[in-house]
Amino acid sequence: MADSPAQIAAYLANLKKARNTGVLTVKHGETLTTFxxxxxxxAIIADLEKDLAAVNGTSKRRLRYMYQSGKGL
Known part of the structure; x- marks a missing residue:
């Protein structure tokens, strides 16, 4: 994504505001988007959060837990 972290964060804030109010049309700058x-x-919010984490270098780590069951023989 060619946008700066500040631009991504601003668009993310607008989307979250729209989600919380139930509006399906979002205006960011000169762009008007209807979902x-x-x-x-x-889904777009999740993608933008992932993009913002990647740009900032703070992506989430995956943890894998291993469980062993049985009698241990």
Whole structure:
């Protein structure tokens, strides 16, 4: 993504505000975007949060837990 972290954060804030108010149309700068559903807004928010973490270098780590069951023979 070619946007700066500040631009991504601003767009993310606008989307979260729209999600919280139930609005499906978001204006950011000169761009007007109309979403089809709340699920689509949630998916875009998740993608933007992932992009912002990647740009900032703070992506989430995955933890894998191993469990062993049985008698241990």
């Amino acid at each position: 089809r559903s709340l699920a689509e807004i949630k």
